[in-house]
Amino acid sequence: MVDRTDTQTEAALEELFYPDKKIPFIDWEQFSGARPTVVLTGIITLLAFVTGLSNLSQTTIALNGPLVSVLPISVGFARFAGVLIAFLLGPVIVGLRRRKRLAWRVAVVALPVLAVLPLTTLQTTDIPLLLIILVTFPLLVRNRSGFDRSIDLSPLQIASLFSIVGVGLYGTMGAYGLRNQFLELETWGDAVYYVVVTIATVGYGDITPTTPAAKWFSLSIIVFGTSAFTVAVGALIGPAIESRMANAFGNMTASELTLLEDHILILGHGDLTESLLDTIPDDTAVAVVTPDAEVASALDTEGINVLTDDQTDEDVLRDAQIESADGVVVGSDDDARDVLAVLAAINVNPDVRIVAAANEEKHIGKLASVGADRVINSRTIGGQLLGKSVIEDDVDDSVASILDPDDTSGRKQ
Numbered sequence: 001m002v003d004r005t006d007t008q009t010e011a012a013l014e015e016l017f018y019p020d021k022k023i024p025f026i027d028w029e030q031f032s033g034a035r036p037t038v039v040l041t042g043i044i045t046l047l048a049f050v051t052g053l054s055n056l057s058q059t060t061i062a063l064n065g066p067l068v069s070v071l072p073i074s075v076g077f078a079r080f081a082g083v084l085i086a087f088l089l090g091p092v093i094v095g096l097r098r099r100k101r102l103a104w105r106v107a108v109v110a111l112p113v114l115a116v117l118p119l120t121t122l123q124t125t126d127i128p129l130l131l132i133i134l135v136t137f138p139l140l141v142r143n144r145s146g147f148d149r150s151i152d153l154s155p156l157q158i159a160s161l162f163s164i165v166g167v168g169l170y171g172t173m174g175a176y177g178l179r180n181q182f183l184e185l186e187t188w189g190d191a192v193y194y195v196v197v198t199i200a201t202v203g204y205g206d207i208t209p210t211t212p213a214a215k216w217f218s219l220s221i222i223v224f225g226t227s228a229f230t231v232a233v234g235a236l237i238g239p240a241i242e243s244r245m246a247n248a249f250g251n252m253t254a255s256e257l258t259l260l261e262d263h264i265l266i267l268g269h270g271d272l273t274e275s276l277l278d279t280i281p282d283d284t285a286v287a288v289v290t291p292d293a294e295v296a297s298a299l300d301t302e303g304i305n306v307l308t309d310d311q312t313d314e315d316v317l318r319d320a321q322i323e324s325a326d327g328v329v330v331g332s333d334d335d336a337r338d339v340l341a342v343l344a345a346i347n348v349n350p351d352v353r354i355v356a357a358a359n360e361e362k363h364i365g366k367l368a369s370v371g372a373d374r375v376i377n378s379r380t381i382g383g384q385l386l387g388k389s390v391i392e393d394d395v396d397d398s399v400a401s402i403l404d405p406d407d408t409s410g411r412k413q
Contacts, residue, residue: 032139034146035261038096040136041107045089047129048114052082054125065122078120085114096147104140104147111137160232167228171195171221181214182207199225260305263287265325267311267341268332269295272357272378276329277304289320290332312340317348325349330372331357339363339370346371 055061061078071077088110095103115133118126175182175191184207185194194207198221209215263285266273269292280286287305290296296308309316311332322328328345330338338356345354356372358364367375 032142033261034096034099034143037136037139037143037146038093040132040139041089041096041111042093044111044114044129044132044136045086045093047132048082048089048117049086050082051117051126051129052080052084052086055079055082055121061121062123063120065118065120067116067119071116071120078117081114081117085110085117095151099147099149100151101147101149102151104144108137108140111140156231157235160228160235163228164232167199167221167224168195171198171225174217174221178209178214178217181211182209184208195221195225198222199229201226260285260287260321261324262326263305263321263324264327264329265289265317265320265322266329266331267317267345268330268334268338269299270331270333270357270359272331276331284326287320289316312337312344314344314348317344322349322352325352327353327355329355329357330367333359335359335363335367339366342367342370342372 055078061075063075063078089107092103092106092110096107111133115130115137118130172188172191172195175185175194176188179185179191182194185191190207197204198218201222209218264280264287266276266286266288269288269290273288277286285305287307288296288299289307289309289311290299291308291310293308296306299306307316307320309319311317311330322345330341330345332338332341335358338358342354342356345352354372355374355376356367358367358375358377361377361380364375364377
């Protein structure tokens with residue numbers, strides 16, 4: 001007869017040494033996820049800019065790469081490609097940080113084009129650039145699903161972009177069509193050059209109109225081009241300036257929270273929030289959503305990620321990356337608002353763990369009924385701890401640490 005105790009012991013040992021669920025020794029997602037991909041793209045941008053400046057400063061460029069024979073403009077490409085693509089990748093990195101699909105598509109095209117540069121020059125200083133591109137490009141392809149946000153442009157922004165494109169086409173085609181009425185304007189390249197320097201109000205004077213029709217045409221480019229450019233700058237850059245100014249007052253925009261992963265999302269700010277922020281471990285990311293601008297400014301000063309908006313708005317919770325959050329804490333001083341926040345959180349991410357704090361005991365059932373995994377009443381717990389600490393001497397260590405917190409604990413973010 002087999003001893004039941006021995007059987008249970010063998011089963012426990014087998015579970016310990018041969019678990020069914022394998023625990024990875026290294027979390028490779030930390031090295032191959034979307035965030036490392038953005039960092040590597042930034043390194044590529046820096047190396048491309050340095051390489052481009054080096055090529056521009058050289059009197060002659062040694063072209064020893066295997067693609068020299070198949071690249072008809074190898075000298076010009078080697079001189080200017082690094083700097084030009086680096087400037088292109090600058091805004092692309094911003095888009096990748098915000099998980100924009102368009103930025104991902106541009107990066108997928110720009111990196112192979114940039115890889116042609118070291119394959120053209122094949123200089124020792126260009127090899128690191130090629131190696132990092134070879135590592136980053138597969139990561140971009142692998143993390144395609146991580147860059148799935150569309151670019152939300154207002155009608156004014158879309159119209160301003162189309163107006164710039166329209167003026168550019170109008171000026172280029174018109175200048176080339178009237179090339180016989182201009183000095184030093186013969187090719188399509190000359191036409192593009194003339195339109196750009198005219199809209200930019202530089203006007204070097206090397207290409208000049210010689211007939212009244214050509215002069216009126218040049219005036220139209222100046223009027224339409226400068227107007228379209230001014231409107232575009234206001235429509236595209238204005239919102240970014242406004243968000244920066246808002247951030248200076250503690251109003252973090254939603255786009256700045258897009259890189260948050262495995263974080264604790266706190267919906268609302270109340271009496272419990274201060275001690276809660278002191279309790280969360282250092283290595284855990286935290287984001288607070290509150291409509292109170294003064295509270296947001298104070299938390300932002302202390303280094304806490306803050307989104308100044310309505311915590312009951314589902315779109316706001318999506319911006320705060322609730323889909324990738326480890327847990328949600330609902331803890332404002334308004335129980336009715338907390339109920340709506342719990343409902344909004346469940347609608348966006350039904351699987352996330354939600355802990356709510358009830359300010360009044362009669363609202364505990366309401367918060368639990370709408371879907372909170374655990375509801376805590378601070379007043380009830382506080383009273384119980386006071387009674388236990390007075391009557392009993394052997395208070396649990398965890399309870400004692402709460403009653404006598406470490407004064408040296410700092411802010412967590």
